[in-house]
Amino acid sequence: DTGVSQDPRHKITKRGQNVTFRCDPISEHNRLYWYRQTLGQGPEFLTYFQNEAQLEKSRLLSDRFSAERPKGSFSTLEIQRTEQGDSAMYLCASSSSQLREQETQYFGPGTRLLVL
């Protein structure tokens, strides 16, 4: 079990550019989540996948944001036409539905985005 990994760990971009982040969940986990965290706040839910299906999206996920999980394995989160307000830590988490009531989300180290 290598845990949830995210790449890159840090990203600096200029306003208006597109960025893409990758998340590799724990291998046997079928559920994957994206959260966003700004300074001093707790993480906020963005979206959730079960296998390859995107089942829930937050209103925070504007049309500039898109997430995919092809083949139900890794996931990507893309932000188009970045804005300074997109600067945040983007966190990925995964869990297994087979654990039912013991189901717990395990988080990756996050990708810190800075938009200049």
Add this chain to the structure above:
Amino acid sequence: DAKTTQPNSMESNEEEPVHLPCNHSTISGTDYIHWYRQLPSQGPEYVIHGLTSNVNNRMASLAIAEDRKSSTLILHRATLRDAAVYYCILRPLRTSGTYKYIFGTGTRLKVLA
């Protein structure tokens, strides 16, 4: 969505026990109580969870009030490595169509040497 309320910050001396409270007065009968902690520049780390009974693991203990409207995370001997933001989260047992966590602002624990 049921919400939790935690103090913004707490301090503890090293090697002393720490009791971190959480109020969740609107908890439903099928909500699990989960605790996470987040060290600087890292993702949240799972600590412990429970439903009704008190729980112990190698990291901490969780004491749940009889009416389940509050809970307390207990670190038996705080170390400097326990300095983090601690989050109390409610997770529905049976899906209401969502599996998301709703985080509050958590409790920032400072451990004094």
